[in-house]
Each structure stands twice: as C-alpha cells, then as structure tokens.
Amino acid sequence: MNVRTLCLGILSFAQMTGYDIRKLAAEGNFSHFCEANYGSIYPALSQLTKDEFVVFTDEALDGKPPRKIYSITEKGRVHLFETLNKQPGPDRFKSEFLFYSLFQDKMPASDFRKLLVRKIAETRDTLESLEKANDCCDHGPSHFALGYGVAMNKAVLDYLKKYLASFDTTQKEATESLSDKD
Amino acid sequence: MNVRTLCLGILSFAQMTGYDIRKLAAEGNFSHFCEANYGSIYPALSQLTKDEFVVFTDEALDGKPPRKIYSITEKGRVHLFETLNKQPGPDRFKSEFLFYSLFQDKMPASDFRKLLVRKIAETRDTLESLEKANDCCDHGPSHFALGYGVAMNKAVLDYLKKYLASFDTTQKEATESLSDKD
DNA sequence: ACAAAATATATCAATTCGATATATGGTCTA
DNA sequence: TAGACCATATATCGAATTGATATATTTTGT
Numbered sequence A, B: 001m002n003v004r005t006l007c008l009g010i011l012s013f014a015q016m017t018g019y020d021i022r023k024l025a026a027e028g029n030f031s032h033f034c035e036a037n038y039g040s041i042y043p044a045l046s047q048l049t050k051d052e053f054v055v056f057t058d059e060a061l062d063g064k065p066p067r068k069i070y071s072i073t074e075k076g077r078v079h080l081f082e083t084l085n086k087q088p089g090p091d092r093f094k095s096e097f098l099f100y101s102l103f104q105d106k107m108p109a110s111d112f113r114k115l116l117v118r119k120i121a122e123t124r125d126t127l128e129s130l131e132k133a134n135d136c137c138d139h140g141p142s143h144f145a146l147g148y149g150v151a152m153n154k155a156v157l158d159y160l161k162k163y164l165a166s167f168d169t170t171q172k173e174a175t176e177s178l179s180d181k182d
Numbered sequence C: 001a002c003a004a005a006a007t008a009t010a011t012c013a014a015t016t017c018g019a020t021a022t023a024t025g026g027t028c029t030a
Numbered sequence D: 001t002a003g004a005c006c007a008t009a010t011a012t013c014g015a016a017t018t019g020a021t022a023t024a025t026t027t028t029g030t
Helices: A003-011 A018-026 A038-050 A073-085 A096-101 A108-137 A141-180 B003-011 B017-027 B038-050 B074-083 B096-101 B107-136 B143-181
Strands: A052-058 A068-072 A091-096 B054-058 B068-072 B092-094
Touching: A003 A018, A003 A038, A003 A068, A003 A073, A018 A038, A018 A068, A018 B143, A038 A052, A038 A068, A068 A073, A096 A108, A096 B143, A108 A141, A141 B096, B003 B017, B003 B038, B003 B068, B003 B074, B017 B038, B017 B107, B038 B054, B038 B068, B054 B092, B068 B074, B096 B107, B107 B143
Parallel strands: none
Antiparallel strands: A052 A068, A091 B092, B054 B068
C-alpha cells in the first residue's frame, strides 16, 4: 500500500494539512502500524490533487503563510474503497534490536544487558501510550488497531522481562562458579 | 540500519552468495525481523567488496554460471562491531491489515470477517514456522529473536481469535434483534 | 524425456526515506 | 519586552530501497 492510499484513507476521516497527516502517521494513533515522511506525503498529495481524489482550500489570508487544507472528494472516496477491496499485503516487522541480538554472544554481557533494559523501557512507554489512546478514543475506528498494538507490546514486554531475569540469573551463576574456582 | 550492514552481519555467520542472503532475509530465520531484495543486496555486496569488508571467490569453473561466494574479512568484522556499538534504531511495524481495519464500519461485516479469518490463518502459519525453527536451532544465535517472534505472534493470534468470537456474537445478536422487529 | 521449480546474478524505474531549507506563530523566561 | 525556542507548515533533493523483470543454468519431479 503506497503513501497515496495512506493519505486518502486518513483524509476520509477528516480534512487536514499534509503536516497533520504526517503527525498522525509518525506520532499519532496510526503510527504503530504505518509511517510516512514529508518527502512522500507532499508528492502524494500533489498526485491525489491531479487525480481529483482530493481538493484543497488555500488559506493564504492576510499574508499569512499558505496552509493547504485537503479534503477527500467523492471520486477519491470511490477510489479508496476500490483499493480497499483488494487483499491487504502482509504485515512487515523490522527490528534493528533483534538484528543486534544475533550477536549477543559476541559482545560483552553488560552491553547486551543495556540493550535489553533500554528496550524494556521503550516497550513500556509504547504500551502506556497505546493503552491511554485506547481508553481515550474507545469505539473509534482505530479501536481494533490500538488493541492489536497493546496485545503485541504486552507480549513483547513480558518476553523481554522474563529474558532479562533469566539473563541475570545466568550471569550470577557464571560469576559464582568463577569465584568457586579462584 | 542499511542493507550493507545487514549483509555484513549475515556473512559474519557463514560465507554465502547474494542469493542465499536474500533467502535468509526474505524467507529464512531472519525474515520475521528484517527484509532485503536483490535490488539492494547486490549493490550492497559490490560496495562492501570495494570497501574490502568482504571478498568473493568467483566459482566460474567449467563454463558453469558464475557463482560468487562472499566471505567477511577481518576489516569487515571490525567495521561490523563498530557499527553494532551504536544504539539500534526503533522497531518498525507496518500493517496494511490494520490500516484496512480502520474502515471496518464502512465495509460489509462479511468482508471484514473474511479479512479476520485470513489473518488468523496467516498468523497461525507464521507462528508454526517460527516455533518449528525455534525447536530446531535451539541455542543458536537467533534463539532470542525467534522466541520474540513466537511471543508476538501468539499474542496477535489470541487477540484475533477473541475478536472474531466477539464479532460473531455481535453479528448474531444484531440479526436476532432484527428478526424480533419483523 | 520433458516440464517445472530452484539456483544465481543483475539491472531499472518508481517509490520512499531522511535530512534540510524556509518562514511564521506562539510561548516562556530573564 | 526582547530574545530564545519550539510548534506549525510547505517543499525539495540526494540516497536508499522496493518490486519487477531479464537471463541462464541446474535440479527435481513425473
């Protein structure tokens, strides 16, 4: 699914600027399952305008900085739901952290522990923000997606915490068995 | 993390061809947390060769098709672990399925149900293959990452199954209340 | 013996990322 | 109240990546 469809979908909920779309996709309630940058959003909006799937009101009053508020058109709505009739592609998960974990045995134990602790903190933060959003806009269109994110992050947090505990136990045992030999 | 680092990391475990790297990243034990196509892998290997981080033996014997087996060099290994000393970037999750779910209320219930059922089947397949891999290469370097994937997919599967059940209950109630009014 | 699938390298247009440039409005504080 | 700083907002550009395709040989299945 390309950024054009993403923009069109977001605009089907409310009219907004390119800046707003980027905020939703990169920081807001949609950010845990999609992403887009200015560098793809603005060209996408230009193309959507050309295709007459969206229109914008140029709010350039009183010498204020131009502010293009985009709205979806009927034609755009039709196109969106045609697109949505196709099978969705597979989920994509990329984790630099998990890639790093492949080299766990080749780095000092304390280094990997730091990675674990940091990841736990990050996951906790993500989980909290998703739970807050889920409580807040209950019954909204993103309720299902937020619940999905909560379930995923809970499981990950649990896995990481258990791994950290077993990691520390193993390290302690290794130290003790080392001091036995001294 | 770029494809160059990905290739270098994979080659630090074993020498192999570009084709093999792509298989590992797109279908193998690493595929649930990273991805790369030929279009980025082959240029990456060229660059790594230029930088002397890898070397290849050109196995073009007896007029056979050329087959470049890449190996990491000592220089490459040093570079890899320098890179691995930096903080890993955040995980990225993209889900077209979750994007589609935003429009749940705007499509026929049976359409969304189909999406759910399909997603459940896919997740079950992914989970099974991850569990199999995890049993198989226990204690290998990807053990932690596989366990992470298993935990995540288990949670997702559980969430989806519960949602489907509640979905069907709601639909049934809606139908009954409709027939009451008839 | 033949067809189909897997192995293997490579390239290319289209897309997307990530960073940066530019400019205004609002808020905080010394 | 001046200055600093951050949020809002549009836009562009080189670099990186995707996704599809071309080509050719070997292996596997029937």
